Amino acid sequence: xxxxxxxxxxxxxxxxxxxxxxxxxxxxxxxxxxxxxxxxxxxxxxxxxxxxxxxxxxxxxxxxxxxxxxxxxxxxxxxxxxxxxxxxxxxxxxxxxxxxxxxxxxxxxxxxxxxxxxxxxxxxxxxxxxxxxxxxxxxxxxxxxxxxxxxxx
Amino acid sequence: xxxxxxxxxxxxxxxxxxxxxxxxxxxxxxxxxxxxxxxxxxxxxxxxxxxxxxxxxxxxxxxxxxxxxxxxxxxxxxxxxxxxxxxxxxxxxxxxxxxxxxxxxxxxxxxxxxxxxxxxxxxxxxxxxxxxxxxxxx
Numbered sequence: 511x512x513x514x515x516x517x518x519x520x521x522x523x524x525x526x527x528x529x530x531x532x533x534x535x536x537x538x539x540x541x542x543x544x545x546x547x548x549x550x551x552x553x554x555x556x557x558x559x560x561x562x563x564x565x566x567x568x569x570x571x572x573x574x575x576x577x578x579x580x581x582x583x584x585x586x587x588x589x590x591x592x593x594x595x596x597x598x599x600x601x602x603x604x605x606x607x608x609x610x611x612x613x614x615x616x617x618x619x620x621x622x623x624x625x626x627x628x629x630x631x632x633x634x635x636x637x638x639x640x641x642x643x644x645x646x647x648x649x650x651x652x653x654x655x656x657x658x659x660x661x662x663x
Numbered sequence: 664x665x666x667x668x669x670x671x672x673x674x675x676x677x678x679x680x681x682x683x684x685x686x687x688x689x690x691x692x693x694x695x696x697x698x699x700x701x702x703x704x705x706x707x708x709x710x711x712x713x714x715x716x717x718x719x720x721x722x723x724x725x726x727x728x729x730x731x732x733x734x735x736x737x738x739x740x741x742x743x744x745x746x747x748x749x750x751x752x753x754x755x756x757x758x759x760x761x762x763x764x765x766x767x768x769x770x771x772x773x774x775x776x777x778x779x780x781x782x783x784x785x786x787x788x789x790x791x792x793x794x795x796x797x798x799x800x801x
């Protein structure tokens with residue numbers, strides 16, 4: 511079944527706030543094998559000028575998954591996860607994510623288009639502090655294999 | 664540190680194991696079973712469980728973080744996932760990562776082209792990182 515293109519432009523609240531802890535950032539960095547001390551040691555981070563431990567570069571995409579369950583699980587959109595592969599990812603950041611941040615996210619369906627027999631679904635998650643400061647923008651393109659609508663003759 | 668176009672960044676190689684996929688799944692909260700269940704991978708037509716796309720992006724980012732130092736930040740980071748990376752039940756799969764400075768955009772801001780390879784195959788395409796070298800000032 512094809513994705514529901516009537517939902518392009520829809521926007522979804524991300525739900526609960528995410529409290530970014532030092533321990534979560536260390537756990538995430540360690541899962542990448544990222545051993546640069548700035549991602550683990552507070553004194554190194556502060557000596558480099560950071561207010562607290564910074565997140566490794568792709569942590570924003572973790573948050574986009576946490577905040578993006580609205581569209582990702584919207585039965586009206588019709589995602590069949592057995593057909594989904596991750597096509598593209600882009601993270602544009604205004605500032606680093608730091609331990610101590612309390613963040614929220616809002617996800618919108620930016621685009622659904624046909625590419626051969628597949629459909630490309632582009633979601634955009636804007637991540638902000640609870641005070642409304644935009645921290646970063648995460649664009650995820652999902653490929654829905656074989657769900658392109660039939661072309662009418 | 665040379666910021667001239669064409670300057671290579673030090674290359675890295677990674678031995679990715681099933682254990683790392685499980686660890687990454689937990690840390691990233693991405694529990695899609697094609698990254699840890701043989702049955703789910705087989706049902707999706709894959710020869711083995713595969714590396715999370717976002718893990719491959721996180722690994723290639725280490726080329727930048729190792730080179731750019733603790734005060735740097737990637738301000739714009741994009742990739743296209745070109746080839747899935749199967750991970751065997753025993754042992755590891757080896758990936759090679761490298762980067763090259765494409766151009767200097769402004770003072771202290773460079774665009775870097777990254778590659779991540781499985782043998783001769785590109786795992787990522789159009790992998791670009793814009794890096795601000797001194798994002799914070801002590």
